[in-house]
Amino acid sequence: MPRIPYQPADLAEPKELVDAIRKRRGGNLLNLDRMLLQSAPFARGWNAFLGEVRTGLELSPKLRELAMCVVAVLNGAAYEFQHHAPEFIKAGGTAQQVEAMQRSDTLGHDFSLFDSIERTAILLTIEMTRKIEVSDATFAAVRAALPNEQQVVELVGVIATYNMVSRFLVALGVEPE
Structure with missing residues (x-):
């Protein structure tokens, strides 16, 4: 059980941020995203940073x-x-x-x-x-x-x-x- 409730799976706002996360995730919000979206600034930074770590590195x-x-x-x-x-x-x-x-x-x-x-x-x-x-x-x-x-x-x-x-x-x- 999460210690803080997740944001709803159908969350639409803030639109630009939610859309960016959904795009990186192939359309869905994971439970991690729904927790991060309790703080839009944190979710925004996380999405950009982890997106680079997952796809932008030279490391195998x-x-x-x-x-x-x-x-x-x-x-x-x-x-x-x-x-x-x-x-x-x-x-x-x-x-x-x-x-x-x-x-x-x-x-x-x-x-x-x-x-x-x-x-x-x-x-x-x-x-x-x-x-x-x-x-x-x-x-x-x-x-x-x-x-x-x-x-x-x-x-x-x-x-x-x-x-x-x-x-x-x-x-x-x-x-x-």
Whole structure:
């Protein structure tokens, strides 16, 4: 049960904002959108920022979605995982990898289903999410794994962004559709 009521699914105002969110979502408002629309300025900024994070980065969609899924698991954000696990598979991930991510012990111990770049991204995600501070060794591994500094910054940014998303979802009790 959400801690604050969602805005109605048929919300029409503020028209420009609601239309922009519906356009990005393929016509519908998700429960997340309906919660965000409690604050038009917040929803406007979120829509623009997350739209860029989802579609405007050079970082591979597979690594982006992997990081989003790992953050979701670590933070107990079922809503986030439900939305991003299918995107991870569409980007080249496997159902076995999705299952492995859902086992919290796997995130700490068994990376065998993931390639070396994915393992490095998982390690960075774990450190950023659980400890905030990233070890020099992990950061060096990320720099070595990715082709350029832009992608390093983008991976760090995705992890930070989806920690924000998961915390918003969990704190407000946003439910999966």
